[in-house]
Amino acid sequence: MKKLRKPFPVLQQYTYLNTAASGLLSEKVMEFRQDHDLDFLISGSILKDKQGELLTGVRETVGEFFKCAPNRVALTPNFSYGFNTFLEGLNKSKKVLLLSGDYPSITWAVSSREFEICYAEIDENLEQHIAASMEKEHPDVFAFSIVQYISGIKLSIDFLKNLKQKFPETLFVADGTQYCGTEIFDFDDSGLDVLICSTYKWLNAGYGNAFILFNESVQGKIAPKAVGFNSLQGKYKAHEGNFIGKFEPGHLDTLSFGSLKTALGLLKDVGMELVQERIATLSKRAKQEFLAMELLGDMVVKRDQHSSIFNIKGDTQLYNFLKSENIICSQRGDGIRIAFHYFNTEEELDYLLKTLREYEKT
Template sequence: MNMKNFKKQFPLLEQYTYLNTAASGLLSDDVLEFRQDHDLDFLVGGSLFREKRDELFLKTRKAVGALFGCAANRVALTPNFSYGFNLLMEGMEASKKVLLLRNDYPSVNWAVESRGFKICYAEIDGNLEENIAEAVEKHKPDIFAFSLVQYINGIKIDPDFLLKLKEQYPELLLFADGTQYCGTEKFNFEASALDVLGASAYKWLNAGYGNAFFLFKEHMQEKIAPKGLELKDLQGKNKPHKGSFIGKFEPGHLDTLNFGSLKTAIDLINNTGMDEIELRIKDLAAVAKKELSELNLLEPAVVNRKLHSSIFNIKGDEKLFQKLRSNKILCSMRGDGIRVSFNYFNSVADLEKLLKNIN
């Protein structure tokens, strides 16, 4: 699929230079078409339409599992990351000690801090991995909960480091938020160090709002017991089996519109090619990092790291932010600067337009 076709799927790109996937992905033509058909089917089908939903959820779980390397019966569909993560932490014994990253995404830290766990912290800076290793050695936590990519400045944790950490501390449970990561590169959950991965799909997967997923390693079934969630009678046929582990994360009805949107968004990713998406994002991120570094717009912690995402926080104030916006460049004020993020539908021309408007 060439650049023109990427852009064609996302009509907003004709109006704006969109450097804001880290805040919200875009609605594609494919997802819009699915949503219109879905509501039409419901309109004319009523309960006949409802009969097909179990099949839809099964297809969605399979699509998520295939894309991220996880068995479909260990994929839970949740309305958003926070919902699933709060359920997960509710199922953990309060006596556990949890390692967090200071100033990580509030949805990660609040879910832990508000529940009375013993907590220790590691700092997010250029030495992120060393900070984590030291904190694990010193505090001996039971769980490490963290974002794979930091939302403020795009600092990305090294997956090889996580594998080594897991090798050294096999009992340490790794719970990751992949909301700023999933959809940016190939990822195999089963081969990773993670025990649980959750992600909202409205950012890099461009799946719209109200859909997220959680992936679990097999052994997590014995480790989680969300109290009062044995809703066996509410768990219909769309669960892998009645009263199942995954069912605990899916009480009640799921939304056919939103999870169908997720399935359609994954189909678009597969048609585009995850290899192609990863390559485009990595190439563009490397050029952006080089150009932004040369203009002294990035913090040293980011400049000095080998590994980085395609999210950057550049020096800038409200005035520059408004100037960019008036020139139809969409980004976000985050932390002490302006956050820009590059997805596969972006181009070097978008970066050049940004640089031209900064100077």
């Protein structure tokens, strides 16, 4: 366990249960960033000449990690940039299905345009609501988070895959920001058409980098308008009008994207089987303990499957008490959001529970 925690110095100071807000910087990523900027300092444009090779390596690493051919991987600064570029490529007559209360970067981006919008409610029966909305509305696009950022409610990939088979003409566009890095994920086998992910959370890759994965069939269904000289640069963007190039019109930051490649390398070294197992084990026990303490809302209590994000009942006073005990978490919605990653421990969960019980006595 010490080996898993050693790359993240923050864990020596705090009980860090806040990956859902921001992932940690690892020593491995920091070392890459220091070396990169030193190279830039002493070599200037010579480093830029290597940009294509580095970014090609990033694209290939992302594709290998998430099972998507590298010529269907686009690199983008963040989720919102990629999602807005996608939406600009859609005809404004399209109907879009959203989840009510989903992440604002999804709902605001869609509602700020002229699309017809329909909604499915987020509660313990989320899947039934989605299926019913699909049957009734027959949307052209279904845009959603795989894991909800406030409640931690999670849609299973099997559910999404089966739903896609029933509605093959609907474009399934997923936000993987609160999902990717928590379990093994095979994009090409998921049924999703597009997945966009900012990587500063569960992938621990820092800020300024994200990626988009595309199904082969998407290219003929949207027409992105963004274009720039960088749209034609690189091994996988060699011809004019290249699809992924429309999502990469300007120069990409080799510091940020090199950080992503390095962070994925660390996860590969740890092993996603171990990551998935540790997160699942911690989350299962945490849910049982939170249930016993009556800290969870009904819509989470009544669901069998859940992510590693929990929103427990609590106010600002409790939040400040947890902070005073060096427990790092976030206030979200009406409660306090707790999130467990693979480097968290049973002992940290015990400490959280002990602290919560002490607060109850005050």
